[in-house]
Amino acid sequence: MKKTFSIGGVHPDDKKISAGCAIEVLPTPKTVYISMAQHLGAPAKPVVAAGDRVKTGQVIGEPSAFISAYVHSSVTGTVKSVAPYRDLAGNPVMHVEITVEPDEWAEGIDTTDTLVTEIPQDVRFIVDRIKNNGVVGLGGATFPTNVKLCPPPGKKADILILNGAECEPYLTSDYRIMLEKNGQIVVGAALMKHVLGVDRVVIGIEENKPEAIAKMKEAAASLAAGSSDYAGIEVMTLKKKYPQGGEKQLIDAVTHRQVKSMGLPIDVGAVVQNVATSLAVYEAVQKNKPLIDNTVTVTGECFPKQSNLLVRVGTPLSYIIEYLGGMPESAAKAISGGPMMGKAIANMDAATLKGTSSILFLTREQTKRNPETNCIRCGKCAEACPMGLEPFLLNKLARNNMYDELEQNAIQDCIECGCCLYSCPANIPLLDVIRIAKGEVIRIIRGRTAPKK
Amino acid sequence: MNKLLVSPSPHIHTKTSTRSLMLDVVIALLPSVIVSILYYGWSAVVVLASSVVFCVLLEYLITKYLLKRPGTVGDLSAVVTGIILALNLPPTAPWWVAMIGAIVAIGVAKMTFGGLGQNVFNPAITGRVFLLISFPAIMTTWGGAKGFIGGVDAVSGATPLGIVKEGLMQGQTIDQIFAAHDFSYLQMLFVNIGGSAGEISALAVIIGFIYMLARRVIRPYITLSILLTVGVFSGIFWLVDPSQYTDPLFNLLTGGVLLGSVFMATDYVTSPMSDKGGIIFGVGIGIITMLIRYFGAYPEGMSFAILIMNSTVPLINKFCKQKKFGRA
Numbered sequence: 001m002k003k004t005f006s007i008g009g010v011h012p013d014d015k016k017i018s019a020g021c022a023i024e025v026l027p028t029p030k031t032v033y034i035s036m037a038q039h040l041g042a043p044a045k046p047v048v049a050a051g052d053r054v055k056t057g058q059v060i061g062e063p064s065a066f067i068s069a070y071v072h073s074s075v076t077g078t079v080k081s082v083a084p085y086r087d088l089a090g091n092p093v094m095h096v097e098i099t100v101e102p103d104e105w106a107e108g109i110d111t112t113d114t115l116v117t118e119i120p121q122d123v124r125f126i127v128d129r130i131k132n133n134g135v136v137g138l139g140g141a142t143f144p145t146n147v148k149l150c151p152p153p154g155k156k157a158d159i160l161i162l163n164g165a166e167c168e169p170y171l172t173s174d175y176r177i178m179l180e181k182n183g184q185i186v187v188g189a190a191l192m193k194h195v196l197g198v199d200r201v202v203i204g205i206e207e208n209k210p211e212a213i214a215k216m217k218e219a220a221a222s223l224a225a226g227s228s229d230y231a232g233i234e235v236m237t238l239k240k241k242y243p244q245g246g247e248k249q250l251i252d253a254v255t256h257r258q259v260k261s262m263g264l265p266i267d268v269g270a271v272v273q274n275v276a277t278s279l280a281v282y283e284a285v286q287k288n289k290p291l292i293d294n295t296v297t298v299t300g301e302c303f304p305k306q307s308n309l310l311v312r313v314g315t316p317l318s319y320i321i322e323y324l325g326g327m328p329e330s331a332a333k334a335i336s337g338g339p340m341m342g343k344a345i346a347n348m349d350a351a352t353l354k355g356t357s358s359i360l361f362l363t364r365e366q367t368k369r370n371p372e373t374n375c376i377r378c379g380k381c382a383e384a385c386p387m388g389l390e391p392f393l394l395n396k397l398a399r400n401n402m403y404d405e406l407e408q409n410a411i412q413d414c415i416e417c418g419c420c421l422y423s424c425p426a427n428i429p430l431l432d433v434i435r436i437a438k439g440e441v442i443r444i445i446r447g448r449t450a451p452k453k
Numbered sequence: 454m455n456k457l458l459v460s461p462s463p464h465i466h467t468k469t470s471t472r473s474l475m476l477d478v479v480i481a482l483l484p485s486v487i488v489s490i491l492y493y494g495w496s497a498v499v500v501l502a503s504s505v506v507f508c509v510l511l512e513y514l515i516t517k518y519l520l521k522r523p524g525t526v527g528d529l530s531a532v533v534t535g536i537i538l539a540l541n542l543p544p545t546a547p548w549w550v551a552m553i554g555a556i557v558a559i560g561v562a563k564m565t566f567g568g569l570g571q572n573v574f575n576p577a578i579t580g581r582v583f584l585l586i587s588f589p590a591i592m593t594t595w596g597g598a599k600g601f602i603g604g605v606d607a608v609s610g611a612t613p614l615g616i617v618k619e620g621l622m623q624g625q626t627i628d629q630i631f632a633a634h635d636f637s638y639l640q641m642l643f644v645n646i647g648g649s650a651g652e653i654s655a656l657a658v659i660i661g662f663i664y665m666l667a668r669r670v671i672r673p674y675i676t677l678s679i680l681l682t683v684g685v686f687s688g689i690f691w692l693v694d695p696s697q698y699t700d701p702l703f704n705l706l707t708g709g710v711l712l713g714s715v716f717m718a719t720d721y722v723t724s725p726m727s728d729k730g731g732i733i734f735g736v737g738i739g740i741i742t743m744l745i746r747y748f749g750a751y752p753e754g755m756s757f758a759i760l761i762m763n764s765t766v767p768l769i770n771k772f773c774k775q776k777k778f779g780r781a
Binding site: 006007010012089169248252258259260261263331332333334335339340341342343344345346348362364366367368369370373374375376377378379380382386387388389390392410413416418421422423425426427431432435 | 466528567777
């Protein structure tokens with residue numbers, strides 16, 4: 001019996017049509033735009049000015065708070081401007097614009113392909129390298145990895161879970177790195193295992209990726225044979241069900257522990273990192289290479305060329321699309337991320353971020369929402385909700401601004417996975433309504449629990 | 454560059470729609486429809502046609518001229534109500550009885566409350582019960598219909614449940630009644646002795662049930678809890694006094710228990726949202742049905758039981774929540 005999370009979930013079509021495309025290095029564009037808001041938390045503070053020459057891997061932004069991260073130049077060149085530039089949604093965000101010249105790497109970066117398997121014993125050294133090289137979570141939230149690896153005093157992890165579920169339809173970037181860079185991912189896991197002081201690492205992969213499961217098992221076994229640093233790293237095959245890659249769902253699937261409402265994974269002794277983050281940790285620690293590139297899936301039935309590209313952070317999306325032959329006429333919507341939780345792209349001139357995992361194109365037919373009709377009380381939304389909520393009820397309460405009742409019915413637990421809206425036969429925009437009300441309820445809760453001035 | 458759509462996630466949607474769900478229910482009802490047409494012939498066709506046509510027509514007219522809202526007949530829920538109402542009528546019922554049933558079902562029980570999803574009581578059953586009380590003679594006459602399959606004669610007279618009730622009131626024991634009327638369970642499973650169109654074949658209903666489960670239209674809890682409750686309840690009484698109380702198999706195969714538990718109690722709108730609630734709902738229907746059958750004035754209690762339990766659904770929904778993630 002394969003494991004999965006215990007409540008709800010849906011089974012959208014897999015559509016991993018780019019799975020067979022090996023990772024290809026995208027040529028560097030003429031200009032990159034590197035955002036200072038690459039991560040969750042406070043934006044980085046730019047430390048370069050127009051006219052400065054920067055090398056590949058050089059720091060151009062410093063963390064401005066505890067939850068913030070370093071940002072590095074992904075190219076060699078001359079800073080053209082440090083100014084607001086429009087992001088995916090079209091909002092102005094501070095960017096460093098760099099005119100690209102041939103690569104010249106900053107001091108101390110190992111750019112060779114040799115797999116470095118020896119684990120440094122100094123925990124401080126590992127954490128500093130992760131921090132200084134700007135590693136953030138690449139599973140979606142882009143939370144600074146060094147912060148996540150240092151639990152607050154009194155809390156101790158006993159398991160590290162690597163998220164290789166890639167449960168969203170279409171996405172294949174994690175799949176490709178598990179096939180092509182599995183050794184690096186396992187070394188990254190061993191580094192984080194050492195930092196956390198845990199004995200067990202579980203790499204959770206859904207059953208629809210048998211090749212990745214086999215490759216990862218092979219890599220873990222061969223490294224474990226060489227050193228005791230790699231003991232306790234196992235691969236777990238999970239049933240295919242969305243949202244398996246949700247942090248709380250994955251912990252439930254692997255350990256059968258449920259993170260309490262408003263709680264953190266560390267409360268149940270778990271830390272979850274994406275496989276792509278593990279790869280970034282490997283590069284940061286073993287190669288001293290900052291997070292300046294990442295794998296991006298470019299896909300969609302209407303898109304002429306499926307691909308998985310290694311892209312420098314800050315590459316304009318329009319450059320990627322032109323490289324692959326331009327945008328098809330039939331594409332109605334471009335999405336950064338998967339079709340269930342990804343964000344619609346409003347501005348194709350925006351640049352990629354560390355956390356950009358895919359550019360997905362859907363036709364009007366594929367993404368069309370039919371007109372809303374009466375709720376038929378079928379309960380399919382409640383059946384689908386992985387948090388055990390009642391979206392039909394939250395929808396009604398939200399439309400009547402009943403915030404006390406919304407809180408009692410746990411709207412704040414919503415993870416915005418979209419299962420309710422996806423499964424509603426009456427096309428009721430459940431999540432749209434719930435998302436807005438949830439924001440309001442969380443504001444109310446924060447206002448109540450915040451210390452009185 | 455062409456203009457891009459920008460809207461919140463999720464960006465894809467399941468193909469299941471209200472219409473596709475209702476279409477699945479119609480398909481699941483087909484075996485029962487076919488059996489009733491084969492068995493009762495043209496009379497069944499007339500009842501079925503008039504019931505469906507009037508249900509759909511009424512919903513169309515009401516949305517267009519009274520509510521002045523976009524039409525909703527396309528969701529096929531009126532078709533489902535029409536078929537289920539027809540399967541609840543004797544095949545010899547005149548077309549205007551079906552029409553009155555449709556007026557009550559769609560006009561009173563459904564559209565008055567705001568249409569699909571808003572009604573408290575199952576429309577088809579409300580229509581049926583209205584007819585049963587208003588036209589008791591027509592609603593309990595089963596004879597006279599001529600079927601399409603040779604060698605099968607529609608027997609005039611009461612349903613098995615009616616015969617038993619009658620016999621018991623005259624002081625006969627169950628054994629005597631069964632011996633006098635030659636009831637056979639095999640016959641009940643395939644084609645019953647007498648009954649409304651939908652009651653006559655248990656097998657046809659079961660096929661529809663399996664189809665709906667396979668297509669994930671319904672979950673099995675409501676249906677199974679009704680059947681189990683009817684079985685256990687009648688089993689206890691039958692073991693205590695088999696001369697006065699009919700046995701479980703007889704109770705499961707006769708009357709509207711199967712049709713009601715598969716197609717009417719599982720109506721999304723008028724049944725609880727959660728599985729736990731569904732079980733409470735089902736147990737309630739089973740008990741009330743058997744209380745009416747054993748101790749009530751009517752030989753059959755399924756319709757009344759469903760209507761009574763329909764009224765408890767908001768309360769059940771309030772107290773039966775599914776388990777939330779990470780909360781005790």
